[in-house]
Amino acid sequence: MWSMATLQAALTEVVDEINTTIRVERLGGMTRLEAYAADPTEQRFVSEAELRDAMLSPSKHTYMVTKSGIQFGKAHYVLPGAHVGKRYRIRHLPAGRDFIEVFTKDDEYVGRAWRVDRLSEQEHRAFMDARSEVERENRAITAGAVHFRNRVAASAKRLDTLAGGPDLDTDTDDVVLPDPVPAPKRGRKRRTKPNTGKDNTAKATEPALTDSLDLGALTEMFGDTLPGG
DSSP, rough: OHHHHHHHHHHHHHHHHHHHHOOGGGGEEEEEEHHHHHHHOOOOOOOOOHHHHSSEEOSSSOEEEEEEEETTTTTTEOOOOOOOTTTEEEEEOSSSOSSEEEEEEEEEEEEEEEEEEOOHHHHHHHHHHHHHHHHHHHHHHHHHHHHHHHHHHHHHHHHHHHHHHHSHHHHHHHTTOOOOOOOOOOOOOOOOOOOOSSSSSSSOOOOOHHOOOOOOHHHHHHHTTTTOO
């Protein structure tokens, strides 16, 4: 009985013989390798995304990740970057099942998941270490979120207590309220008298001419010039 390595070597030898020695009439009498070399089609490298779309069969359903990995068919596949409890789409080879390609529901590529029973001990250890690191990060994120929610709830509770009145037994030293804003003072309006166009300024009473002038003296001084003199 041949071993797997011997069988693969024999198959490779047969394929090389077919492609290089057998001439094909529909190819103009050329061998397959000669026809390939004469093809004027421009050659270019194909990206991995194009290969996955062209060569891999898509699954009809989504699959949830558990701590054991993704169960597809009768095997489990593991991928360090997959989140436990989340559902993914997968693509796979038509026949081989050593690995599967994992995608989000929006067809965004996540990574390649390997079949657990095909992993070597070193690969399995590396996967467990990576998964432990992800779990530690998730626990730290969860603890931070819980702590933040507790602080928000405590602050809201203290403010509700203050709004209930000062008779409650509550420590309010750590609650700082804004200083009250004093209401603006209203000035007294001054009443003004309507402007009538007249001079309302109080005038001093003019003294009578007879009280301040000596008519006799005036007569002696200006008697000749006064009318009727």
